[in-house]
Amino acid sequence: MIYFSGSEIIEVAIQIERNGLSFYRSLAESLDQKDVKDLFTCLAAEEEEHIKSFQALYDSFKEYKPHTTDEEESYAYIKSLSDRNVFTKKEGIDEIIEKIKGKEDALNMAMGFEKDSIIFFTEIKDLIKVTDKVAIDELIRQERGHLRKLIHAV
Numbered sequence: 001m002i003y004f005s006g007s008e009i010i011e012v013a014i015q016i017e018r019n020g021l022s023f024y025r026s027l028a029e030s031l032d033q034k035d036v037k038d039l040f041t042c043l044a045a046e047e048e049e050h051i052k053s054f055q056a057l058y059d060s061f062k063e064y065k066p067h068t069t070d071e072e073e074s075y076a077y078i079k080s081l082s083d084r085n086v087f088t089k090k091e092g093i094d095e096i097i098e099k100i101k102g103k104e105d106a107l108n109m110a111m112g113f114e115k116d117s118i119i120f121f122t123e124i125k126d127l128i129k130v131t132d133k134v135a136i137d138e139l140i141r142q143e144r145g146h147l148r149k150l151i152h153a154v
Helices: 006-030 034-061 071-084 093-099 103-127 130-153
Strands: none
Touching (some): 006 034, 034 103, 034 130, 103 130
């Protein structure tokens, strides 16, 4: 059985943020309304900062193996969360952008992705070192801030 190591958890988190960055940049380029263009440009910049935060955590996770009572179940759960989050997939962002017909579609899609990311980051907290939970809590707080910004823009 294969399990996530601490570094693999961080790699998934970095991939989510990289793809979020790409998604928000693409949205900003594809939409004409200045208010949402500016919002997505801002969110892209914040995703870039999240990448830096996770990269800073990476070294402390290299050899860490999460301690759980049921490693197989934890692995399956985290894998299913990451698999359903489009921000973990390298491909597909262009196809998603093509399906967006306007401001409302873009905002709804972005809200769904932010919710999925919040769930993922909340769940991985139980699989990381206690000393690094504060950093994950801060990233969750920031993702919730993204969600609030998106909700207010609807």
